Amino acid sequence: MKKVMFTGGGSAGHVTVNMALMPLFLNEGWSVEYVGSAQGIERELVGSLDEVNYFPISTGKLRRYLDIQNMKDPFKIAKGVYQAYRLIRKQKPQVLFSKGGFVSVPVVIGAWLNKVPVIIHESDITPGLANRISIPMASAVCTTFPETAEQISKDKTHYVGAVIRQELKQGNRDRGRNYCGFHKNKPVLLIMGGSLGARKINEAVRAALPALTENFQIVHLCGKGQLDPSIGVPGYKQYEYINEELPDVLAMSDMVISRAGSNSIFEFLSLQKPMLLIPLTKQQSRGDQILNARSFEKAGYCRVLEEDGLNDASLVSGVMEVYNKRDEFIGRMRNNKHSDALSAVFRLIKETAKHP
Numbered sequence: 001m002k003k004v005m006f007t008g009g010g011s012a013g014h015v016t017v018n019m020a021l022m023p024l025f026l027n028e029g030w031s032v033e034y035v036g037s038a039q040g041i042e043r044e045l046v047g048s049l050d051e052v053n054y055f056p057i058s059t060g061k062l063r064r065y066l067d068i069q070n071m072k073d074p075f076k077i078a079k080g081v082y083q084a085y086r087l088i089r090k091q092k093p094q095v096l097f098s099k100g101g102f103v104s105v106p107v108v109i110g111a112w113l114n115k116v117p118v119i120i121h122e123s124d125i126t127p128g129l130a131n132r133i134s135i136p137m138a139s140a141v142c143t144t145f146p147e148t149a150e151q152i153s154k155d156k157t158h159y160v161g162a163v164i165r166q167e168l169k170q171g172n173r174d175r176g177r178n179y180c181g182f183h184k185n186k187p188v189l190l191i192m193g194g195s196l197g198a199r200k201i202n203e204a205v206r207a208a209l210p211a212l213t214e215n216f217q218i219v220h221l222c223g224k225g226q227l228d229p230s231i232g233v234p235g236y237k238q239y240e241y242i243n244e245e246l247p248d249v250l251a252m253s254d255m256v257i258s259r260a261g262s263n264s265i266f267e268f269l270s271l272q273k274p275m276l277l278i279p280l281t282k283q284q285s286r287g288d289q290i291l292n293a294r295s296f297e298k299a300g301y302c303r304v305l306e307e308d309g310l311n312d313a314s315l316v317s318g319v320m321e322v323y324n325k326r327d328e329f330i331g332r333m334r335n336n337k338h339s340d341a342l343s344a345v346f347r348l349i350k351e352t353a354k355h356p
């Protein structure tokens with residue numbers, strides 16, 4: 001039987017592309033396996049696909065800052081490499097697809113040591129640390145942005161565009177309204193602070209609720225542990241994270257406030273949702289979201305609000321500006337030609353798979 005192995009995790013941005021690809025392999029009769037951490041979001045998300053065998057390994061985070069954990073993590077990572085090596089030797093997948101995130105590095109090393117071909121996907125303009133370590137061991141690197149090719153050896157890069165889960169396009173407005181208890185008479189504003197939520201955005205949104213709820217019904221995806229049950233404002237609904245309801249919630253939303261994680265913003269683009277983007281700052285990251293957001297701003301798909309200038313007043317005026325010009329944003333998004341990245345990556349993985 002043909003067998004493909006997936007890895008990637010830490011945040012949903014490193015899992016949702018895999019979630020789009022795995023059903024295609026299952027439909028064609030492949031055996032599908034996933035290697036991730038024991039407790040990360042990848043385990044939860046992959047758990048919804050019964051046919052996929054999940055193998056947890058030991059993981060450590062690759063940090064750019066000083067932390068006591070930095071002493072322990074090299075041992076956890078080394079253990080992960082050993083576990084992944086043994087697992088891959090035993091399971092014998094024909095190919096490994098890695099979506100990055102810190103959990104993926106030991107798995108890529110394990111595949112490389114076993115001479116299993118590796119394909120990587122990079123969603124951001126600049127590759128993340130995990131992918132930078134993994135790229136020399138990969139036979140191909142798929143990218144969402146064309147600019148990424150400049151930083152990777154040319155013969156490895158395949159510019160494919162953004163991989164979008166097919167089910168996101170099958171949402172239904174009425175089901176979304178039903179789920180949130182919303183009516184038809186006020187537009188809906190969706191707030192998504194990335195898959196983990198964004199504390200700063202949550203605070204600004206909550207401070208701006210009196211002004212925002214005058215004009216909008218609000219659905220706020222605020223991240224694990226960040227619900228505020230003390231808020232009882234009518235027309236404001238908060239969830240930590242939603243999964244199967246997301247297509248319907250997107251379908252009913254008239255505009256979004258979001259971080260600028262690559263997967264999220266390409267999903268909004270494909271569904272033509274006008275965006276106010278608040279990218280993660282350079283202090284908190286390598287600055288990839290700033291580049292993502294600026295490239296969308298240049299194309300006329302969004303307005304960007306820097307976190308430094310974020311407060312309830314700037315948030316409300318940013319939202320009103322985007323909403324009032326929504327037809328212009330939608331018009332430009334409509335002219336964007338999507339590539340069928342999902343099929344391109346699916347084909348590439350199959351072509352790269354070692355023949356048993």
Ligand SMILES: CC(=O)N[C@H]1[C@@H](OP(=O)(O)OP(=O)(O)OC[C@H]2O[C@@H](n3ccc(=O)[nH]c3=O)[C@H](O)[C@@H]2O)O[C@H](CO)[C@@H](O)[C@@H]1O
Nearest residue numbers: 011012013016123194195196221241242261262263264289
């Ligand atoms: C803090 C951090 O490291 N962020 C990075 C992470 O973001 P993050 O994990 O937030 O990734 P993205 O914004 O790219 O993707 C989030 C994914 O989660 C889904 N979703 C989100 C909320 C929800 O309630 N339900 C749901 O299904 C979205 O539809 C999307 O598919 O990976 C991205 C892709 O490499 C990077 O650009 C980000 O900089």
